[in-house]
Amino acid sequence: MDFSKCYRFARGFSLRRESFGGILYHYEGKRPDPRLYFIDSPFLIGLLELLEEGPLDELIAQVRAHFHLSDPQVASIREFLTTLASRGAFVAQ
Amino acid sequence: MLRNNAITSVLRGAGLSAPITVTWEVTNRCNLRCVHCLSGSAPDADTSAELGLEEAKAVVDQLAAARVFQIHFGGGEPFVYPGFMELLRHALARGFCCLCISTNGALLNERRIAELEAIGGIYLQISLDGATEASCDAIRGAGAYRRAVAALERLRGSSIVRTVNFVLTRQNAHELDDMHALAGRCGAILRVTRLKPSGRGAEMYTSMRPTQGQLATLHRWLTGHPDVLTGDTFFHLNPFGGTALPGFQFCGAARMTCLITPNGDVFPCAFTQQEHFLAGNLRQENFQHIWEHGEVFNALFRKKEGDACSACPAFEGCGGGCPAVKHALTGRLDIPDPDCVLETARAGIDSAPLCHG
Ligand code: SF4
Ligand code: SF4
Numbered sequence: 001m002d003f004s005k006c007y008r009f010a011r012g013f014s015l016r017r018e019s020f021g022g023i024l025y026h027y028e029g030k031r032p033d034p035r036l037y038f039i040d041s042p043f044l045i046g047l048l049e050l051l052e053e054g055p056l057d058e059l060i061a062q063v064r065a066h067f068h069l070s071d072p073q074v075a076s077i078r079e080f081l082t083t084l085a086s087r088g089a090f091v092a093q
Numbered sequence: 094m095l096r097n098n099a100i101t102s103v104l105r106g107a108g109l110s111a112p113i114t115v116t117w118e119v120t121n122r123c124n125l126r127c128v129h130c131l132s133g134s135a136p137d138a139d140t141s142a143e144l145g146l147e148e149a150k151a152v153v154d155q156l157a158a159a160r161v162f163q164i165h166f167g168g169g170e171p172f173v174y175p176g177f178m179e180l181l182r183h184a185l186a187r188g189f190c191c192l193c194i195s196t197n198g199a200l201l202n203e204r205r206i207a208e209l210e211a212i213g214g215i216y217l218q219i220s221l222d223g224a225t226e227a228s229c230d231a232i233r234g235a236g237a238y239r240r241a242v243a244a245l246e247r248l249r250g251s252s253i254v255r256t257v258n259f260v261l262t263r264q265n266a267h268e269l270d271d272m273h274a275l276a277g278r279c280g281a282i283l284r285v286t287r288l289k290p291s292g293r294g295a296e297m298y299t300s301m302r303p304t305q306g307q308l309a310t311l312h313r314w315l316t317g318h319p320d321v322l323t324g325d326t327f328f329h330l331n332p333f334g335g336t337a338l339p340g341f342q343f344c345g346a347a348r349m350t351c352l353i354t355p356n357g358d359v360f361p362c363a364f365t366q367q368e369h370f371l372a373g374n375l376r377q378e379n380f381q382h383i384w385e386h387g388e389v390f391n392a393l394f395r396k397k398e399g400d401a402c403s404a405c406p407a408f409e410g411c412g413g414g415c416p417a418v419k420h421a422l423t424g425r426l427d428i429p430d431p432d433c434v435l436e437t438a439r440a441g442i443d444s445a446p447l448c449h450g
Contacts, residue, residue: 012190016160018110020099025113025162027191032216032256032282032322034163034191036113038100 001082003056007090021045026087035087043067044077052093056081104341105412106397108348111159111384114193116363117353119149119177120169125197127222127233129260129301131363132354133292134169142356146176148376150183152353155380157187167195167363169355172205181212190214195258197237198244210251217255218284219244224271228264245279256284256322263300266307269314273321285315287326290421291364298422305437309333331410332434343412347372347394351384359383361394364417393426400427407435 009015014025022045024037039045047063064074084090103109121138123130144152156164164184171177171194184192193216201217209215221241223229229238248255257276259265269285276283290298303311312330315321315338325340341349346361353359357375360366372387384390394416399405402413414430422431429436
C-alpha cells in the first residue's frame with residue numbers, strides 16, 4: 001500500500017461511529033455475510049473518517065500529533081490499514 | 094478489529110447507534126400460504142394499510158440517514174409489492190450496498206433475474222423447507238418446491254449471491270445432509286434457521302417444534318459444517334458444549350436489528366410482532382427517533398442481565414436464548430429459553446417446561 005497517496009473507501013465499505021469507537025462494514029458481494037470490523041480506537045476511527053482529506057502519511061501524522069500516539073500505536077495503525085487495503089477497502093484518488 | 098469489553102457491553106446492553114440490518118416486511122401478501130409463516134402472510138392478505146411506494150422510499154431515506162448498513166426485505170413475498178424493483182433501485186442510489194431479499198422464488202423469472210443482476214448488491218434467500226417435493230410442499234404448499242428449485246436453476250450462472258433458507262422442524266430435521274447437497278447443487282449456500290412460534294408458526298409450533306434429540310444432532314451437524322449459515326438463530330444450543338457456533342451469541346433485537354412491518358410499525362425483530370412489543374410507527378415518527386427512544390427497545394431488550402439465567406455458567410455462550418420464543422410460549426422474558434439445553438437435561442424431558450411461575 002502506498003501511504004503517500006490519497007484514498008477513498010471502495011464500494012461495499014461503510015463506516016459508522018459508535019460509543020466505543022465505530023464499525024466498519026464490508027459487503028464484498030460474493031458471499032452472503034458482510035464482514036464487520038468493530039473498532040475501539042478513537043484515533044483509527046478519526047483517521048478513517050478523514051480518509052479523503054489527504055495522503056495517508058499526512059493523515060497519520062495529524063492523528064499522531066493530535067492523540068500523542070507512540071511508535072507502536074502508529075505501527076499498529078499502518079498494519080491495520082494495510083490489512084484493509086489487502087481486502088480491497090481503498091481506492092486511490 | 095477487536096471485541097473488547099466496551100464493545101461487548103454495547104452489543105449486549107444499550108445496543109448500537111443504528112441497526113446493522115433492518116428487516117422490512119414490505120407486504121403481507123404472498124402467492125403461498127406456508128403453514129409456519131412467521132408473519133401469517135397469504136394471497137388474500139389485506140394490503141390497505143401498507144406503506145405506498147413513495148412512503149417506502151422516504152423510509153429508505155431515513156434508514157440511510159441513520160446509517161443503517163443493510164436492509165433485509167421480506168414479507169409476504171416482496172416481489173408482489175407494487176414498485177418493489179423501483180424501491181430496490183432507490184435503496185441502491187441511497188448508498189446501500191447489500192439488499193437482501195427473502196423470497197419463495199416463484200416470481201424470479203429470467204427477466205427479473207437480469208434486472209436484479211443489473212441493479213447489483215442483491216442477495217437472495219430462497220426458501221425451501223425440505224429436500225424433496227413431498228417434505229417441502231407439506232409445509233409450503235403444492236408446487237412450492239418445484240418453483241423454488243426452478244428459480245435456483247435459472248439463477249445458475251448469475252452473479253447474484255444466494256442462499257437456500259431452510260427452517261428446521263421436527264418433520265424435516267433428518268434432511269440436513271440432503272438440503273446441504275441440494276443447495277450445493279444449485280450453487281447456493283445453505284442457511285438453516287430456527288422455527289419460532291410467530292404468525293401461523295405459533296399455531297403449528299407444538300407439532301413442528303424439533304425435539305431436544307434433533308437439536309443435539311443439529312448442533313453437532315452445524316459444528317461440522319462451518320460453511321452453513323444460521324442467521325445466528327441457534328446460539329441457544331451452545332450449552333451442548335464444544336466450540337461455540339459462529340456469529341453472535343445473543344439476541345440482536347433492538348440492539349443490532351429491528352423490524353419494519355408493511356404499515357410502518359417498528360418492532361424489535363420479525364418474531365416479536367405483538368402490540369406488547371410495538372416501539373413506534375414510521376408514519377408518525379422518524380426511524381432514528383424510534384430506534385433511540387422506543388420504550389419497548391430500551392426497557393425490555395437493552396439490558397445485559399440475564400434474569401433467571403444470570404447465574405448460569407452457560408449464559409455467555411447462549412445469552413439466555415430467544416426472547417421471542419420465550420414470550421410467545423410463556424408470556425415472560427425473564428426465564429431461560431424454552432429449548433434451554435440445561436433446563437431440559439435437568440428436567441429429563443424433551444422440551445423445557447413452559448411455565449416458570
Ligand atoms: S439457563 Fe439460560 S443461560 Fe443457561 S443454558 Fe439455559 S437459557 Fe442459556
Ligand atoms: S427475539 Fe429471538 S428471533 Fe428475535 S432477534 Fe432475538 S433471538 Fe432472534
